[in-house]
Amino acid sequence: MGAPRVKRLRIRGTYYPRVLHPGAWWLWALGLAAAATRTTNPVPLVLIIAVTWFVVTARRGDTPWASSYGLFFRLALIVIAIHVFFQALLSSQAQGLAVLFTLPEIPLPDSTGIKLGGAVTLEAVLTAVYYGLQLATIFCCIGAANALGSARRLLRYVPGALYEIGIACVIALTFAPQLAADAARVRSAGRLRGSRRGLRAFGRLAMPILEGSLERSVDLAAAMDSRGYGRTTGESAAARRTTAALVLIGAFGLMVGVYGLLTAHSFGTPLLLAGAALGVAGLWLGGRRTGRTRYRPDPWALPEVLVAGSGVLVAAAMFWTADHSPALLTLASPTDVPPVPVLACVGILAGLLPAVLAPPYPVSSAAFEVAA
Amino acid sequence: MIRFHDVSVTYDGATTPVLAGVNLEVPEGELVLVMGSTGSGKSTLLRTINGLVPHFSGGTLRGKVEVDGRDTRTHRPRDLADVVGFVGQDPVAGFVTDNVEDELAYAMESLGVRAPVMRKRVEETLDLLGLADLRGRPLAHLSGGQQQRVAIGSVLTAHPRILVLDEPTSALDPLAAEDVLATLQRLVHDLGLTVVLAEHRLERVVQHADRIVWLPGAGAAPVDGVPAEVLAGTPIAPPVVELGRTAGWSPLPLTVRDARRRAGELRDRLAGAEPPAHRAATVGDPVASCRDLVAGYARRPVLRGLTLEVRAGEVVALMGRNGAGKSTLLKTVVGIHKPTSGRVDVAAAGLVPQVPSDILYAASVAAECASADRDAGAAPGTTRALLERLAPGVPDEQHPRDLSEGQKLTLALAVVLAARPKLLLLDEPTRGLDYTAKRRLVSILRELADDGHGIVLATHDVELVAEVASRVVVLADGEVVADGSAPDVVVSSPAFAPQVAKVMAPQPWLTARDVADALSVVEQRAPASVVETTPEER
Numbered sequence: 001m002g003a004p005r006v007k008r009l010r011i012r013g014t015y016y017p018r019v020l021h022p023g024a025w026w027l028w029a030l031g032l033a034a035a036a037t038r039t040t041n042p043v044p045l046v047l048i049i050a051v052t053w054f055v056v057t058a059r060r061g062d063t064p065w066a067s068s069y070g071l072f073f074r075l076a077l078i079v080i081a082i083h084v085f086f087q088a089l090l091s092s093q094a095q096g097l098a099v100l101f102t103l104p105e106i107p108l109p110d111s112t113g114i115k116l117g118g119a120v121t122l123e124a125v126l127t128a129v130y131y132g133l134q135l136a137t138i139f140c141c142i143g144a145a146n147a148l149g150s151a152r153r154l155l156r157y158v159p160g161a162l163y164e165i166g167i168a169c170v171i172a173l174t175f176a177p178q179l180a181a182d183a184a185r186v187r188s189a190g191r192l193r194g195s196r197r198g199l200r201a202f203g204r205l206a207m208p209i210l211e212g213s214l215e216r217s218v219d220l221a222a223a224m225d226s227r228g229y230g231r232t233t234g235e236s237a238a239a240r241r242t243t244a245a246l247v248l249i250g251a252f253g254l255m256v257g258v259y260g261l262l263t264a265h266s267f268g269t270p271l272l273l274a275g276a277a278l279g280v281a282g283l284w285l286g287g288r289r290t291g292r293t294r295y296r297p298d299p300w301a302l303p304e305v306l307v308a309g310s311g312v313l314v315a316a317a318m319f320w321t322a323d324h325s326p327a328l329l330t331l332a333s334p335t336d337v338p339p340v341p342v343l344a345c346v347g348i349l350a351g352l353l354p355a356v357l358a359p360p361y362p363v364s365s366a367a368f369e370v371a372a
Numbered sequence: 373m374i375r376f377h378d379v380s381v382t383y384d385g386a387t388t389p390v391l392a393g394v395n396l397e398v399p400e401g402e403l404v405l406v407m408g409s410t411g412s413g414k415s416t417l418l419r420t421i422n423g424l425v426p427h428f429s430g431g432t433l434r435g436k437v438e439v440d441g442r443d444t445r446t447h448r449p450r451d452l453a454d455v456v457g458f459v460g461q462d463p464v465a466g467f468v469t470d471n472v473e474d475e476l477a478y479a480m481e482s483l484g485v486r487a488p489v490m491r492k493r494v495e496e497t498l499d500l501l502g503l504a505d506l507r508g509r510p511l512a513h514l515s516g517g518q519q520q521r522v523a524i525g526s527v528l529t530a531h532p533r534i535l536v537l538d539e540p541t542s543a544l545d546p547l548a549a550e551d552v553l554a555t556l557q558r559l560v561h562d563l564g565l566t567v568v569l570a571e572h573r574l575e576r577v578v579q580h581a582d583r584i585v586w587l588p589g590a591g592a593a594p595v596d597g598v599p600a601e602v603l604a605g606t607p608i609a610p611p612v613v614e615l616g617r618t619a620g621w622s623p624l625p626l627t628v629r630d631a632r633r634r635a636g637e638l639r640d641r642l643a644g645a646e647p648p649a650h651r652a653a654t655v656g657d658p659v660a661s662c663r664d665l666v667a668g669y670a671r672r673p674v675l676r677g678l679t680l681e682v683r684a685g686e687v688v689a690l691m692g693r694n695g696a697g698k699s700t701l702l703k704t705v706v707g708i709h710k711p712t713s714g715r716v717d718v719a720a721a722g723l724v725p726q727v728p729s730d731i732l733y734a735a736s737v738a739a740e741c742a743s744a745d746r747d748a749g750a751a752p753g754t755t756r757a758l759l760e761r762l763a764p765g766v767p768d769e770q771h772p773r774d775l776s777e778g779q780k781l782t783l784a785l786a787v788v789l790a791a792r793p794k795l796l797l798l799d800e801p802t803r804g805l806d807y808t809a810k811r812r813l814v815s816i817l818r819e820l821a822d823d824g825h826g827i828v829l830a831t832h833d834v835e836l837v838a839e840v841a842s843r844v845v846v847l848a849d850g851e852v853v854a855d856g857s858a859p860d861v862v863v864s865s866p867a868f869a870p871q872v873a874k875v876m877a878p879q880p881w882l883t884a885r886d887v888a889d890a891l892s893v894v895e896q897r898a899p900a901s902v903v904e905t906t907p908e909e910r
Binding site: 064156173188191192207224291296 | 422427449450452453456457460462464465466469470473482487494512526527530703708722723730731732733744787788
């Protein structure tokens with residue numbers, strides 16, 4: 001006979017279907033994108049694209065922006081195509097010997113250093129493909145970030161001092177599609193009046209569209225004012241000036257610091273740190289005084305740390321490789337068979353971890369009913 | 373709760389005040405309806421309550437407006453946000469965020485409400501307004517009625533004691549409007565909120581109002597009193613009140629139910645008279661015919677095999693809920709939307725779009741008319757002459773944007789008519805029109821039909837249909853579900869029946885004027901001859 005045993009049920013962690021903090025996804029994607037900037041070797045680049053595709057497929061939700069990855073992917077393909085096209089057309093003097101085909105050449109004076117048309121070599125085309133691929137990879141990373149953590153949600157987390165800028169971005173994001181819808185409506189109405197084509201017609205139609213959007217902005221401003229916008233930010237002018245000065249000096253310090261780092265001056269790191277500190281102090285000071293509160297902020301828990309961390313890991317592996325064996329990341333000649341940078345590739349594969357570490361996206365009730 | 377002390381408002385550059393001599397007191401828990409024609413200062417009056425006039429709009433406010441003890445001269449709209457919730461006419465224009473939950477929280481975030489309180493209030497508001505199922509939805513994916521409810525919710529979360537609404541149901545179809553008004557009714561009864569609203573569609577709101585403030589316009593002092601008393605003397609009134617005046621009932625009935633309880637006697641008096649047929653006097657050749665028309669999006673046809681013929685002299689009303697295919701049909705007939713399959717044969721057609729200013733581009737009325745003449749290849753002066761016939765006295769130098777809604781519509785109509793269409797299409801023509809402008813539109817449409825135009829109007833406005841339509845076509849899911857004369861189609865339908873028809877059923881009377889005409893005939897003891905069409909006001 002003893003005291004009845006207390007049944008303890010402990011479920012650890014924050015791993016249940018929920019929306020991950022958008023900042024975690026953006027950090028992860030930025031890690032991958034930063035890794036992509038270090039190499040033109042197609043092996044790691046293609047691997048990064050594959051990783052983004054896999055994670056997006058595994059963890060995206062049913063939101064309207066979740067499909068934006070496909071859009072960015074198509075954009076990436078276009079980037080490569082444009083790169084190859086211009087490289088072929090405008091390749092400067094001979095870039096190798098393996099001539100694929102010869103285009104009719106338009107002679108230009110030598111002083112321009114440009115050649116229009118002429119021989120197109122395998123080397124030139126491959127170089128273009130590799131550089132295009134690098135850019136395309138960065139596009140895919142941004143697409144993945146956008147599909148997984150909406151840019152609009154991310155804007156909720158701008159520091160309080162930058163709140164005005166954040167809200168301006170949100171309104172711009174809302175206005176752009178409305179403007180497009182207005183334009184389509186007015187244009188189709190314009191056809192009713194036997195509207196002419198060309199610049200004159202455009203000028204004529206621009207009037208109602210612009211007037212409409214102006215009216216809408218005024219309505220929005222009135223609505224925001226009526227709902228208390230800007231009510232709690234009425235602080236003293238001196239405090240406002242201090243904040244502005246801190247942020248500006250901080251930004252300047254950051255800029256010079258980055259310049260110092262890039263040009264390997266000794267003042268780089270200390271200035272960078274001082275600038276960052278000043279900037280953060282300014283933002284903190286400004287944010288402290290706005291009496292705004294935040295509705296339902298997303299938690300920053302273990303899954304967020306893991307997801308962001310995996311992105312950092314990808315970037316770290318790539319930067320280490322870039323430092324120690326740069327030959328693996330930049331091909332000596334474009335026609336070489338690309339080498340496999342093992343460490344960097346293992347690092348990139350770490351970027352796959354969010355596909356299991358991130359909590360799955362919750363199914364919305366409407367979708368659930370359809371499924372059930 | 374709200375006190376106006378001798379308030380007058382003059383906008384910058386204006387010589388006469390929009391509002392003058394306003395002395396009002398609105399006690400707590402009342403639902404006040406502000407009525408008046410366009411330009412009578414309704415919006416201005418509403419906007420003085422939360423200080424948008426004069427802080428936001430500019431202009432001069434004389435006198436004093438006191439809201440819950442706060443003077444609007446010293447309190448800006450943002451300082452009143454926790455007392456007055458203001459909802460504008462177009463809910464979409466006031467949305468700051470992109471989903472329902474964030475929109476509800478926005479005002480509280482601005483006011484610095486603590487996070488746990490915020491969370492609780494959002495949940496309460498979601499339940500109160502029946503929005504819980506929509507909480508995570510993007511605002512753009514909601515229907516008009518749902519958007520209006522979110523707009524109301526987004527100001528309610530700040531727990532205001534007064535709710536001000538500027539034409540909350542003007543842009544909504546009848547069912548969505550009922551949805552919003554039922555919500556308001558609940559707020560007044562359950563939460564004791566004070567509500568002030570302006571509305572053109574009196575037939576929808578009069579029954580909910582405790583008090584009416586009527587602005588006669590032109591700076592005259594407002595008339596204020598209980599609905600039945602105020603409506604006895606106003607030139608604008610909902611059909612059920614007009615019927616009450618015709619029948620000589622006192623006090624005037626405000627709801628269909630009130631009127632119906634007294635209508636037995638009126639029905640007896642009219643027993644011998646035959647209601648007018650609401651048919652076109654003369655019907656000419658077909659001006660448009662659609663056969664097996666399929667149109668819409670690639671995988672989602674909006675019109676599914678629709679067949680319809682319109683003849684000269686007919687006024688066809690297209691009815692049906694939002695998304696039933698009304699606008700698509702009009703666009704397909706006029707040729708700006710390509711059908712997927714089927715045949716459309718149309719004589720020259722002209723369409724007046726839902727937003728008339730979409731086809732008005734010039735900087736003055738005169739320039740607009742001149743350019744319409746050029747576009748249509750008509751003789752110079754044609755459009756101006758048409759406009760003069762439709763709406764005399766629109767000043768030449770005025771900017772089309774500054775015209776009243778009714779004048780804008782008439783100008784757009786004149787521009788379209790300059791091209792001499794045989795078929796005239798109108799998409800939701802009564803949106804934002806007051807009763808006077810609507811009456812004007814009815815007589816214009818009758819005139820055009822008599823001239824041999826075929827007219828098709830897509831509309832939610834059942835009272836307009838009752839006045840003017842010679843044929844009603846009801847669309848549902850891209851198909852014609854009813855097609856016949858107005859009395860045949862409309863009288864038996866719960867959603868589309870006009871107020872007078874609801875009162876007079878089973879006798880098929882559609883408008884108060886029909887009843888008045890019949891009464892005068894009956895009372896003169898003239899033989900019960902049929903009045904073919906009602907006389908026109910000219």
